[in-house]
Amino acid sequence: MSTPEQRFTEITSLEELRELVPDPLPVARDKERSALVEVDRAWLEASPFCLIATSDAEGNCDVSPKGDPPGFVKALDEHTVAVPERPGNRRVDGFRNVLSNPHVGLLSIIPGRGDTLRINGRARLVRDAPFFDDMVVKGHRPVLALVVEIDTVFHHCAKAFLRSHLWSPQTWDEVGAGVxxxxxxxxxxxxxxxxxxxxxxxxxxxxxxxxxx
Structure with a gap:
């Protein structure tokens, strides 16, 4: 009996990958920016949810969901954003990763919208700063924040959300019925x-x- 690995046809080079997925169009290739613009700030002010991707020095990965009232990801300036920490399971998987590898990726989401805002950068953990006073929710001041210095930022199209019907309430009961x-x-x-x-x-x-x- 063959194993699943024996049935795989693996891609091992960029040339092989590009045979299947051609080079992006210039409009997609060149849309990365290194600084926030006004519409990025407006997006962050409206977003109550983001995903933060990290990896440690050995490449072990983690993606953590973060949510709070809209605007919880603060734009400190055009090159820097901050994400407050709230009470959770205390695993601090992503924070432990940042201590050994500062590179992070953020995916900021607005409910009902298919497009997203992507931010890639270098992070550090901050235990106090003046902006913490602007992050108080229900009397809770964060004990720390993730501060991200932006390398690239760009808006991502809605295809994944459209294909998945993620925001279509009529599909929710059906897709979750067996879970x-x-x-x-x-x-x-x-x-x-x-x-x-x-x-x-x-x-x-x-x-x-x-x-x-």
């Missing part, structure tokens, strides 16, 4: 020693009450 609820997933793989009733309570009102606590 257990978060409490049931926790019972199955994360916290099997706890009862389902305990987990449903934990991920219910109690969970929402701890967002900034």
């Amino acid at each position: 257990p609820s978060r409490p049931r997933i926790a019972k199955m793989v994360d916290r099997p020693e706890e009862s389902l009733e305990e987990l449903e309570r934990y991920y219910g009102r109690e969970y929402s009450a701890r967002l900034y606590g």
